[in-house]
Structures are given as structure tokens and as C-alpha cells.
Amino acid sequence: DQQVKQNSPSLSVQEGRISILNCDYTNSMFDYFLWYKKYPAEGPTFLISISSIKDKNEDGRFTVFLNKSAKHLSLHIVPSQPGDSAVYFCAAVYPGGGADGLTFGKGTHLIIQP
Amino acid sequence: KAGVTQTPRYLIKTRGQQVTLSCSPISGHRSVSWYQQTPGQGLQFLFEYFSETQRNKGNFPGRFSGRQFSNSRSEMNVSTLELGDSALYLCASRSTSQGRNTEAFFGQGTRLTVV
Numbered sequence: 001d002q003q004v005k006q007n008s009p010s011l012s013v014q015e016g017r018i019s020i021l022n023c024d025y026t027n028s029m030f031d032y033f034l035w036y037k038k039y040p041a042e043g044p045t046f047l048i049s050i051s052s053i054k055d056k057n058e059d060g061r062f063t064v065f066l067n068k069s070a071k072h073l074s075l076h077i078v079p080s081q082p083g084d085s086a087v088y089f090c091a092a093v094y095p096g097g098g099a100d101g102l103t104f105g106k107g108t109h110l111i112i113q114p
Numbered sequence: 115k116a117g118v119t120q121t122p123r124y125l126i127k128t129r130g131q132q133v134t135l136s137c138s139p140i141s142g143h144r145s146v147s148w149y150q151q152t153p154g155q156g157l158q159f160l161f162e163y164f165s166e167t168q169r170n171k172g173n174f175p176g177r178f179s180g181r182q183f184s185n186s187r188s189e190m191n192v193s194t195l196e197l198g199d200s201a202l203y204l205c206a207s208r209s210t211s212q213g214r215n216t217e218a219f220f221g222q223g224t225r226l227t228v229v
Contacts, residue, residue, distance in 0.1 A: 034217055043118070043204050043220030044157070089157060102147070102206075102218060106156030 003027045004092050006105035014113050019077040021108050023090030026071065030092035034102065035064060035075045038087045047088075048075070077110075085112045116141065118207050118221035126227045132193040135224045139186050139207030145169075146188040147218060148180060151202040160203075163188055192226075200228045 005024045013019045023033075031052040036044035050057040050064045050073065057064050063076045077084055087109050091102040119138040127133050139146050148160040159172035163182035180190040186207075192199055202225050206218035 036220075041222070041225075043120075043206075043222050045220065046217035049217060091157075102149075102157075102159060104149075104157035104159075 002106070003030075004090055004103050004105040006088075006090055006108045008108050009106070010109040010111065012111045012113055013080050015082060016079045019075075019080045019084065019110055019112070021075040021077075021088050021090075021110065023073045023075075023105055024071055025073075025092055027092070027094075027103075028071065029094050030103070032093040033064070033066065033073050034091045034093070035062075036089045036091060036104075037084075038089060038107070044089055080110075080112045082112050082114065085110060118205055118219055120203075120205050120221035120224050122224060123222065124225045124227075126229060127195050128229055129195055129197060131195050132191060133195060133226060134189050134191045135203055135205075135226070137188045137190075137205030137207075137221060139188070139205075140209075140219055143207035143209050143219075144186050145208040146182055146186065147206045147208075148188070148190050149204045149206065150174075151204060151223070152200075157204070160190065195228045197228050200226060202226075 003026050034049040035047040037047050038044040048059050048062045048064050050066050055066050061077055066073045087107045089107045090105040121136045145164045147162040149157045151157045160174055161171045161180050162169045166182045177193045182188045202223045204223045205221045208218050
């Protein structure tokens with residue numbers, strides 16, 4: 001049972017436009033969410049996170065929005081750049097400390113078109 | 115500050131063999147987690163170690179095991195390898211067990227191919 005879902009395996013966006021990556025979760029126990037970016041042959045790198053007590057967190061070109069009632073979060077990248085082409089993973093954490101592992105979605109492959 | 119180091123980077127094994135993968139976390143990080151990445155299943159949590167103790171385990175068979183040493187370095191072992199174990203195995207470290215506000219830093223992974 002996939003508790004964190006990224007329903008779009010891939011997304012193509014023109015350079016300079018906004019990229020919106022979506023993530024849905026089913027378990028209301030999750031209280032902390034993260035986005036990771038992964039290039040081929042490299043490990044995921046942390047991008048941005050959000051606590052469930054917030055509905056928005058912004059870091060430069062990256063903004064994450066959280067809609068708890070809909071159990072939905074999204075990552076906005078604006079403007080999109082060629083270096084943003086990568087696989088993006090949404091992840092969620094249970095409360096009670098970091099002893100629990102991250103639960104990841106299957107990823108969305110973002111392709112930035114020149 | 116050195117990042118998370120995983121060795122080896124690539125490995126080819128035959129079915130039925132066993133394999134040991136190594137992970138050295140970022141200096142000072144005491145929490146080490148292991149993940150399996152496959153094209154069909156994405157990133158799946160294997161287990162996490164903190165201070166030499168397994169704190170949590172994902173839904174993997176007992177053929178997958180791990181341990182952590184006093185210097186926080188961790189190893190994972192897969193016995194009786196199956197073709198389906200072919201994957202990228204990623205190790206992640208965090209500074210404390212209170213990971214709510216600390217992100218995990220990943221190594222480059224070990225690409226295991228079982229033939």
C-alpha cells in the first residue's frame with residue numbers, strides 16, 4: 001500500500017516557466033514532509049521541507065505547499081532551469097523522532113525543455 | 115566536511131550468493147538508514163540504526179540485515195541473493211535520532227546487479 005503517491009511519473013516544462021510537482025499521502029500520522037532531488041548515479045539531495053503546522057515554505061526558487069485536509073503537497077519551482085531536470089521524490093515522516101524511516105513516493109521525472 | 119560514503123559503488127553477484135555493503139555517515143551523525151531503489155518501487159526504507167541499535171525496520175524479508183559499529187559506520191547484508199534484489203542501495207545519515215527537523219543526507223549508493 002503506497003502511503004505517499006506521486007501520480008505523475010514524468011513532467012515536461014519549458015525553461016523559465018513554473019514546474020509544479022504533486023504528492024498525495026494517505027496516512028494522517030505523517031507530520032513532516034520533504035522533497036528530494038536525484039540525478040542519475042547520485043544519491044538524493046535534500047531540497048526543501050515543511051512541517052504539518054505550516055501550509056507553505058519557501059526557499060529561493062522552491063516553494064512547498066501543504067494542504068492537510070486534502071493530504072496533498074506540491075513543490076513549485078519558478079522559474080524552471082535546465083539544471084532542474086532530475087527525478088523529484090516526495091517523502092514523509094511519522095512523528096516521534098527521527099527513528100522512523102522516510103516514506104518516499106515513486107518519484108516524478110522533471111524534464112526542462114529549452 | 116566529508117559526505118556519506120558508500121562502498122563499493124558497483125557490484126555484480128550471482129543468485130544465491132550473499133553481499134555486504136558499507137556506509138560511512140557524515141562525521142558526527144549517529145543515525146544511519148538504508149533504502150532500496152528500484153524502477154518499479156521507488157525508494158523503499160530498509161532499516162535505521164542509531165547508536166548501534168536497529169531502531170526501525172521496513173517490510174523486507176529476513177535475508178536483509180544490517181548492523182552499526184561504534185564509530186557509526188554501518189553495513190547491510192543480503193543473503194541468498196535473488197534476481198529481484200538488483201537495485202540501487204542508498205544509505206542516509208542524520209545528525210540525531212530526532213529527525214523531525216533534520217533532513218537525511220544520502221550517499222551515492224551501491225548499484226547491485228544480481229545475475
